[in-house]
Amino acid sequence: MSQAQAIDTKLTCPYQPGADERKSAAAAAASPARAKRLAKGGITIESFSLARKILRSGGTKQAGFMAELVDRATSKGAQPVLFQEGEVHQKQRTATARFFAPRIVTTRYRDVMNDLADRLIARLHKKGKVDLSDLSLDMAVAVAADIIGLADKPLDGMAARLNSFFDQGVARKISVFRKAFNAVRSNLNLLGFYWLDVKPAIDRRRKAPKEDVISHLISQGYNNQEILTECLTYGAAGMVTTREFIVMAAWHLMERDQMRADYLASDEAGQIKMLEEILRLEPIVGALYRRTQKDLTFEESGKTIHIPAGTLIDLDIRAANSDPMAAGECPFQLKPDRADTKGSAVGSMSFGDGNHRCPGATVALQETAIFLNRLLRVPNLRMAKPPKMEWNTLTVGYELRDAIVAVR
Ligand code: HEM
DSSP states (O other), X not given: OOHHHHHHHHHHOXXXXXXXXXXXXXXXXXXXXXXXXXXXXXXXXXXXXXXXXXXXXXXXXXXXXXXXXXXHHOOSSOOOGGGOOHHHHHHHHHHHGGGGOHHHHHTHHHHHHHHXXXXXXXXXXXXXXXXXXXXXXXXXXXXXXXXXXXXXXXXXXXHHHHXXXXXXXXXXXXOHHHHHHHHHHHHHHXXXXXXXXXXXXXXXXXXXXXXXXHHHHHHTTOOHHHHHHHHHHHIIIIIIXXXXXXXXXXXXXXHOHHHHHHHHHSOHHHHHHHHHHHHHHXXXXXXXXXXXXXXEEEEETTEEEEEOTTOEEEEEHHHHHTOHHHHOSOXXXXXXXXXXXXXXXXXOOTTOOGGGOOTTHHHHHHHHHHHHHHHTTSTTOXXXXXXXXXXXXXXXXXXXXXXXXXXX
């Protein structure tokens, strides 16, 4: 879809005409990161259907999340799942699918999520005022840590170590000295994460394996460094993303009395539908990158499209999610009942598509639903200070900080 069409759709929308309800729209438009990435050539895909065909084609390779840089730097050893392709990748996904099976998510992880959400809400009551992005980080880290196998002992400090390490992707204008300081701090936190969190978990599992990702990787013959890399991949993929989503969803819901009341009156399936609509509108990963491994040809809207081998493709998730063909009418607006009224399935690429589609989608939606179901019931809850938005060049998405919620 062209920019002109996008603008036209916005203006002619009968539902609250002219409004664009995406909180992240301005920050996305202001970020030069994507244009910079394509400066040496490449194409952008905005159509939902074409993006899906490309991601399902099997003819591309991961080119996002610095995959090509990491590939050049590390010639030997097992690649993290996000960077693998072909048979190796398929085997890894099949073997780890059991950690994300719906039965496990709705039973084993549900207990972890309920318990954690209770503790976080108790913290809010005790302090009276907290930064929601701290609560959401603790929630996301603890759930992912359980899946990975990093939750044997209290998680004190692990969230902070990971947070500092992942803080590198944010596009901030800072001095050279500050950059150097941040790089040193980030490396120290990486060392801390390895020695304090990952290494003890590996040692324990070498003696007594459990039902988690680290035990699985040990059984596959991964060495400690490869396991650390995979823990960081899950950390980035599972913790950083979910943390942002919880804050964004809370922000939208706290501003809309009717939607909030409907959310609290719904069962979990209904709540998840609303959350999916928020995530469609405000994807955390704003673009996926792939490089074609061979010439690819697609039939799209009566046209034949050729993409030569070696092409860098920027799959614009924000645009694909707002493609009226996939989202239906008023694609820039938050319509909580979109899934029930569209008449056909709503398309959303917020969890990706094809062989790399997020295995943690059900986990993320369930933990967000559980946490918000408690948070939004807190009497006298208010957003004392709306979140500050920054732009992460690695995820091509937003980061929300200093979201102060208060109860009195
Ligand atoms: C709202 C929260 C989340 C969002 C928006 C999200 C988004 C995504 C996206 C877009 C991808 C595909 C990347 C690509 O195709 O290049 C992905 C992959 C992945 N996600 Fe998630 N994710 C979330 C939560 C989680 C959670 C909770 C976990 C696990 C604890 C997780 C684990 C993974 C893993 C391991 C991959 C790599 C899969 C592969 O390459 O085969 N994610 N995620």
